Amino acid sequence: MRQAELIAQAGKIVDVAGKDAPLTVRGLTVSYGNKPAVFSVDASIPAGSMTAIIGPNGAGKSTFLKGTLGVVPRLSGEVRIFGKPFHEARDRVAYVPQRASVDWDFPARVIDVVLMGLYGSVGLFRMWRARHRQQAMACLDRVGMADFADRQIGQLSGGQQQRVFLARALAQNAEFYLLDEPFAGVDAATERAIVTVLKDLKAEGRTVVCVHHDLSTVNEYFDRVLLINVRRIAEGPVETTFTAEHLQETYGGRLAETHINDLRLA
């Protein structure tokens, strides 16, 4: 009987993170061809948390992120952002794609890229103005790239490119930040700078989700984890969820051992 009631009770998803949580995903499936890259994944991200999405290469972490934002088409599943469909909550979300997904030979300067983050506040048929420029400079300053504002983006190092992407996201002034591999291939100084900014965001009450691949830094950077290997393996606070058992299930046998050993060393 309970079951029938539940099924009959159409409406908002009720969940641990609350119905207006930054992100609630139910049964998300995305497939390229006839093999699912992400299969029936549930997730709920509470406000003010900092979550790492973890899993082996090709396990669908980036696809999960893109699926939630509708950048790739979903086969099935339901996504709510602050309790609404994504297109109604777009202004409250900032997405940072993988650095390698764009052509850095594009004819633009660093400041031009950051200005793209202010798109929502400029308005249709209008151009960027001096005050937008000031805002963009402030965001660049926050990631330590103010001196590079007029530099051609092709001349940046990998770490600098990642900081520019983060500055663009900061310019969006969102409540919910989704970052795809922000620490991939960046130098140590950049990694520290990015972590500082992300922790500041969290301190301001904003929510951060990162696709992350370095298990040794999970404890230090994040407070929650979502373990994915095509399907959801586990989700929850780092202390209770980021366990050897779950890692083994996520990564499989030997691979897990090396990772877990790394973890002990760190």
Place this chain on the structure above:
Amino acid sequence: MSFVDYFISALFLQAGYNSALVAVGAGLLGLSAGSAGAFIFLRKRALVSDAISHATLPGVGLAFMIMVAFGSDGRWLPGLIIGSAISSAIGLILVEWITRKTRLTEDAAIGAVLSVFFGFGIVLLTIIQTMSSGRQAGLENFLLGATAGMLISEATTIAIAGALAAGFVFLLRRPMTLVAFDPEYAATTGVNVRNIDLAMMGLALIVTVIGLKIVGLILIVALLIIPPVTARLWTNQVGKMIGISALVGGVSGYIGAVLSAAEASIPTGPIIVLVAFGFFMISALFSPLRGALASALRHHKFQRRVHRRQGLLALARREPIYDGLTLRILRRSGMIRRDGVATLRGRAASEKASRDEARWAVARRILPDDSAIERYDGLTPIEQMMTSDQIAEIDRMIAEQNGAKA
């Protein structure tokens, strides 16, 4: 004789020596174009051949002018072919040079080379038209090809060159397959990737210049592209794909030439291309491997399986289902009643689904390297992927765990 009668007699080479030779020549041209095109397509450089073919025009014009300057009438086919080969080779080198030396990408280099060479060729043609020997040169036939009034010597030249090109492809098929499939790996096995790439493009060049007379320089690229795209729809194996591609090219060339011989108003080049396109359309719709109908059917079935499975798992976990499609599928397959309550069958199926999920979770832990884990798509019943012994072992472990918890 009616068109159909003539077509049938031409099809079996009974319509005169000349048209038979043209048909065989076009068939051999298509065969070599199809096989060479297969490698170029696999190497993802289909449109480089477009630059090569357009770049032949200045060579044709210059060769004509030079031959006239030396007192000939300028229409000697081998001379024009050599001229076109030289200028398209220069075009090819320029595409490579622009891509390597500047920040421009290959598509921009291709577009620039093909339009500029073609434009310059047109300038030369307008000069030739003003020359006293140029008025009847018929060089504009190289744009769209023409087999009417083709000399026997020309048809023979084309047939022999087509056969040679096909033989050349056959000799180089192994290294070219390697390079087309995985250039980095090919390099480690000692294959000179750059030379093989050059050979591939050289083949495209040969096919282009021998095809000028029959198909014309604007459309010859179709014979390098359509057959491999068609062949790809039928097979996932490189060897078979090259064979099918050569076959499609050869048959298109042959049938096209025969059609055009049967009805003089049908231009040869365009009809060959359209015949090839006909093969593509049939394959794109009906190929059981990658055809549209088969794919759509598979996708539809797959999506329904995903929704069904997710619905069953939700039932097992006593979670509400909101997705309309999921509800419809469950209702139709008799898993739930109209009011959403699970039927007996539904309860059994959902218990089975959730038991299998638990089994897979254990399997991933204890058999992480098993190939079944790798292949599992999230939907196939576990009995089809593991032996009953394995499943029994997994069930035993689940029982142990539950026992430990209790």
Place this chain on the structure above:
Amino acid sequence: MINDLITALGAEFVQLSLTPILIGVLAAIACALPGNFLLLRRQALIGDAISHVVLPGIVAAFLVTGTISAIPMMLGAGAAAIVAVVMIEVVKRLGRVEPGAAMGLVFTTLFAAGVLLLEMTDTSSVHIDVQHALLGNLESLIWFDAEGWSSLLDPQALATLPPQLPRLAIVLVGIMLFIGLFWKELKISTFDAAFAGAIGIRTGILGFALVVCTAIAAVAAFDAVGSIIVIAMFVCPPASARLMTNQLGRQVAWSVLFATISAILGYVFAGYGPGWFGSPYAVSAAGMIATISGIIMLLTCLFGPQRKRTGQQAEA
């Protein structure tokens, strides 16, 4: 020399050369502007494909209407361009092939169909042929009623301007409006499509609008100048401009300059150049304009200040 120049720019110039040059310049700029974005989106060859399918478009329009007036022809060509773009998408999805192969398959097929239709119908009474579609007819677009520069102020004479001139001017204004109004959206979605989608830019519609814009430019230009210039102007001026600067705005400005120079020099060389070598005949202006744009591109490839690649390319 000075006298030559004065005669060259006299009444005869206004009558015979001013309008073709203006038409050439407008067509070149109309193509170069969208070409900038096609270049950066790695779609440079869409222009190539579209200009090939103009021929089947006008042949189909002729078969339907039975006339060769401009409006149905342009509609036919525009429709063919859109059909081609949709077909390329379908072939890409159906055959799961790379865009280059899909494009090559579609435009050769449509072009072949156009030639076949043309050859198999009786078009002897009217003047459409393959050569015209390829080469256009720039030299013939003269201004009969002009008597000198003063005619530019004479409404009666202005009314007899070749219709291609105002038509191209309107198309150019439309393209400039599109690019100007959607500058931000075009820039963001060209640089980072995933980000653009996430901040709410309709990247699919915008990309299609750009292609439609390209088709309109191609169709309006081909009637006057033929397909060759169209392809050359989509690719060469933007590509040369990319090698001059690292800023999008400046790149667009350079491409306009290069397109203008190509059109003017190309026309002048084609019309007057053979005379310098003692030949009484002119050569194809369309071919010469394409050739000049190629020479400009060669020079920028050799000497352009920003010719070297600095940033790494996107993966996949």
